[in-house]
Amino acid sequence: MRTWLFSIVLRVARNQRRSLRRHAPELALASEANDELPSPDVRGPEGRAEDAEAVRTLYALLDQLDEDKREVFVLADLEEMTAPEIAAALSLNVNTVYARIRAARLAFEQAVARHRAKEIR
Secondary structure: OHHHHHHHHHHHHHHHHHHHHHHOHHHHHHHHHOOOOOOOHHHHHHHHHHHHHHHHHHHHHHHOOOHHHHHHHHHHHHOOOOHHHHHHHHOOOHHHHHHHHHHHHHHHHHHHHHHHHHHHO
């Protein structure tokens, strides 16, 4: 059931994202930047601002990945699905999933390193 629902959500999200990029590329970036991470109120406004900035940074880093790599990376590392579950959800071979996860993690680490280097400058 979980993989079936995910595949439906994945197709809807892909279509929505593709449509936004075609019709209003500036709105696609703005809508992604407005997402906020739910946080407890005890952190105050500075903590919430830090959380929102971290979410924007995460989206920017994920956006640098190819769509295929981003899908498996999000499912494996953020949704904590196993490789066989991901393979079933995306109709892929399990070995392909492992290869994409490995490549996505490497690309993500490189993107993080570039981002940190920019911050230092």
